Each structure stands twice: as C-alpha cells, then as structure tokens.
Amino acid sequence: MSSIRTGVKPLLRGTASRSPLGRVTYLTLNRPTFSFSVVLTTTSPHRYFSTANFFKMATKDTPSGKPTAQEKDNDNVITNWVKPGDKSGEFKRQQSTFRSFISSSPDAEFPAEPGRYHLYVSYACPWANRTLIARKLKGLEDIISFSVVHWHMGPKGWRFVTPEEVEQEDVKGEGVVPHEEEGYTHLRELYFSVNPEYEGRFTVPVLWDKKTKQIVNNESSEILRMLNTEFNDLIDEPFKSVDLYPEDLRREIDETHEWQYDLINNGVYKAGFATTQEAYERNVRALFEALDRAEKHLADGTPGPYWFGERLTEVDIRLFVTIIRFDPVYVQHFKCNLRDIRSGYPAIHKWMRNLYWNTPAFKDTTNFNHIKFHYTKSHTNINPLSITPLGPVPDILPRWEEVPAVSFRG
Numbered sequence: 410m411s412s413i414r415t416g417v418k419p420l421l422r423g424t425a426s427r428s429p430l431g432r433v434t435y436l437t438l439n440r441p442t443f444s445f446s447v448v449l450t451t452t453s454p455h456r457y458f459s460t461a462n463f464f465k466m467a468t469k470d471t472p473s474g475k476p477t478a479q480e481k482d483n484d485n486v487i488t489n490w491v492k493p494g495d496k497s498g499e500f501k502r503q504q505s506t507f508r509s510f511i512s513s514s515p516d517a518e519f520p521a522e523p524g525r526y527h528l529y530v531s532y533a534c535p536w537a538n539r540t541l542i543a544r545k546l547k548g549l550e551d552i553i554s555f556s557v558v559h560w561h562m563g564p565k566g567w568r569f570v571t572p573e574e575v576e577q578e579d580v581k582g583e584g585v586v587p588h589e590e591e592g593y594t595h596l597r598e599l600y601f602s603v604n605p606e607y608e609g610r611f612t613v614p615v616l617w618d619k620k621t622k623q624i625v626n627n628e629s630s631e632i633l634r635m636l637n638t639e640f641n642d643l644i645d646e647p648f649k650s651v652d653l654y655p656e657d658l659r660r661e662i663d664e665t666h667e668w669q670y671d672l673i674n675n676g677v678y679k680a681g682f683a684t685t686q687e688a689y690e691r692n693v694r695a696l697f698e699a700l701d702r703a704e705k706h707l708a709d710g711t712p713g714p715y716w717f718g719e720r721l722t723e724v725d726i727r728l729f730v731t732i733i734r735f736d737p738v739y740v741q742h743f744k745c746n747l748r749d750i751r752s753g754y755p756a757i758h759k760w761m762r763n764l765y766w767n768t769p770a771f772k773d774t775t776n777f778n779h780i781k782f783h784y785t786k787s788h789t790n791i792n793p794l795s796i797t798p799l800g801p802v803p804d805i806l807p808r809w810e811e812v813p814a815v816s817f818r819g
C-alpha cells in the first residue's frame with residue numbers, strides 16, 4: 410500500500426494519476442516546466458525505502474565557479490546520499506520530476522519526429538544505460554541523438570566534457586562531446602534553462618526536446634516505454650517488430666520489475682550508500698536474496714538465453730545494467746561482496762555474457778572506464794582518496810572462459 414504527499418508550487422496545476430507503468434502513482438503536470446515535490450512512502454513488504462526530496466541545490470552558478478553558500482551547507486552536498494542526521498542510515502531515491510510522454514500521435518505535445526529528441530546520458534549510470542540499449546535495439550540511432558557527460562560527478566553534479574578531454578583515454582567514447590548548442594558546462598544548466606527554480610537532483614538520463622527546448626522526461630523506465638512503441642511509424646523491420654514490453658508478458662514483466670528494481674537495481678545503491686551498519690546489512694542481505702532468486706530463475710526457470718526464454722524484454726535490459734557493473738564496482742565500492750557474479754552466480758553470469766558478447770546494443774553501450782572511474786572517484790564520502798581498484802581483471806570474462814574456482818568445480 411502506498412501513500413503520496415505532494416508539495417506543489419502555487420502556480421502549478423497537476424493531476425494525480427496512475428502511471429502507464431501500472432504501479433507508481435505520480436503527478437501529470439499540465440506545465441512540465443514547473444517544479445514540484447513528491448514524497449512517496451510505501452508499506453509494501455518488497456520495498457525497504459521511501460523517496461524524499463530533502464535535496465536542494467543552489468539555483469545559480471557562481472561566476473567564480475566556487476560552490477555557493479548553499480552548496481557548502483552540509484545538507485546540500487551532492488554526495489550526501491543519506492540526509493545528514495537521518496538515523497535510519499537509508500538511501501532514499503528521489504522521484505523523477507519530468508514525466509511527459511512522446512507520442513506517435515502527430516497532434517501530441519511531444520510528437521515522435523526524426524531528429525527532434527536528444528538523450529543526455531552518462532555511460533557510468535545504469536539508469537541512463539537502459540535508454541542507450543533500447544535506442545539501439547529499436548534502431549533509433551538516426552532518429553534520436555545522444556551525448557555523454559564526463560564520468561566525474563563533482564559538487565555541481567554531472568558536467569560536460571571539454572574539447573581537450575574528448576580524446577583522453579579515460580574519457581573517449583561514442584557521443585562523448587562537449588555540450589553543443591549553448592556550450593553548457595554542467596547538466597544542471599540544462600535543468601535550470603527549463604526551470605530556474607528547479608530544486609531536485611540533476612540526473613541522467615534526460616530526454617530533451619531540441620525544438621521546444623524542454624525536458625520531456627527524466628525517468629528511464631518511462632523513456633524505455635516511449636522508445637519501444639512511439640517511434641514505430643518511423644522505423645523499418647526488423648526494428649519495428651522488436652517489442653520490449655509485449656502484451657502477453659506485461660503482468661510477469663511488471664512483477665519482475667517490482668522486486669528487481671527495489672532489491673537489485675536500487676538495492677546496490679541502498680547497500681552502498683547506507684550510513685549505518687544496520688542499514689547496510691539489511692540491504693545487502695536483501696540484495697543477495699534477490700540475486701539468488703534471479704539465479705534460480707535463470708538456472709532452471711527458463712530455456713534462455715533471455716529472462717523470458719527466446720524473447721528479449723525490458724527485464725533483460727534493466728537487470729543487465731546492474732549486473733554488468735556488479736563485479737567491477739558494486740562488489741568492492743558498495744561492499745556487495747557476499748559473492749561476485751563470475752564465481753558465485755553461474756546462470757546469471759552466462760545470461761549476462763550472452764547479452765554482452767552477442768548483442769551489440771549491450772556491449773557498445775557499456776564503457777568500463779566511465780563506470781569504474783565514476784563511482785570510485787565521484788563518491789568521495791565512500792572512497793575519500795579516489796583510488797580506483799585495478800581489478801577485477803578482466804572487467805568481463807570472454808564467453809567461454811571461467812575463473813579458476815569455477816573451472817575447477819567443473
């Protein structure tokens with residue numbers, strides 16, 4: 410059971426509604442540029458978190474480039490994933506703010522048009538990675554452009570790369586370019602260009618409308634849905650028939666998302682960002698129970714190679730982006746180390762490697778430099794010296810090779 414509290418600025422007119430994703434209640438805004446706050450709490454046994462928008466960020470860039478007074482204020486430091494003084498020690502993920510939809514209908518506010526929309530992403534970010542995978546699986550490369558921020562997230566949040574950095578070994582990659590039109594240095598400038606009063610976090614992915622200069626949506630699960638259906642009139646086979654959320658699997662997909670989102674996708678963050686031993690242990694145990702469940706499903710619940718057998722769906726995308734980061738980052742950086750994937754979860758390992766090595770949409774959108782450097786050098790509260798561990802080596806094993814412990818087990 411969930412309850413929703415909203416704090417809405419005076420001019421905002423919005424309507425509470427059910428999400429097209431089924432379970433989440435949220436506000437549909439008549440004017441998507443207004444800011445609003447949503448505090449969602451839930452008593453569902455599967456959820457160990459609530460979302461809150463305690464986070465406030467300074468609304469102006471200081472000309473000197475130094476942090477504003479507000480940024481210096483301890484409560485507003487960008488790496489304070491748990492509100493200082495919150496005795497629960499629990500990381501509470503904020504609800505995404507911009508929730509409009511692109512539609513295939515030509516008279517929609519955001520109609521599907523080639524070349525009109527842009528994705529701002531980070532290669533480090535699993536949520537953004539989802540949208541890059543879907544963009545490729547649906548053959549939308551010539552229809553939706555994208556650009557990638559620098560892997561480092563500093564006190565002002567994500568920043569764009571400089572022209573000098575573009576070819577740097579640790580930075581380079583497809584779409585890693587400076588901000589083109591306005592020459593913004595930070596992603597937050599984009600958010601402020603839409604709403605100077607914006608008080609939420611400056612997250613990726615951002616689905617941007619180049620024509621009206623609006624943020625259409627910054628919630629990856631909803632962006633996936635738009636990419637899946639709304640551009641179908643603009644693409645040819647075989648991409649048109651790719652259906653990541655097929656009608657007959659919707660109930661099962663939704664049920665799978667429910668536990669995987671909370672316990673795995675967000676679970677690694679809740680373990681890693683916890684500020685008390687109790688919160689860490691509670692979340693890390695729940696995470697590994699969920700991984701055990703995923704392992705069981707993939708080992709004997711499906712003929713594979715995908716979560717639902719022969720059909721690749723949203724579930725594969727959403728689980729993959731967490732699992733591919735697991736051994737390189739989450740095991741050590743987020744202390745998710747009851748097991749690792751390569752030696753502890755053979756069926757998940759096989760499923761993940763099949764996606765990575767056999768489907769370019771997964772491999773081509775995975776950038777281990779951005780992934781490893783981002784977490785280890787941006788979360789200075791967790792890793793104050795910003796030293797990036799070298800291992801594991803390699804980041805991902807070749808398809809038919811196992812770590813010695815597993816080979817020995819036969």
Ligand SMILES: N[C@@H](CCC(=O)N[C@@H](CS)C(=O)NCC(=O)O)C(=O)O
Pocket residue numbers: 487504505533534535536537566610611612613614627628629630
């Ligand atoms: N609900 C969002 C979450 C996105 C998110 O949290 N992105 C992270 C990167 S992994 C981010 O941009 N964080 C910046 C911040 O919180 O300041 C989605 O799924 O799109």
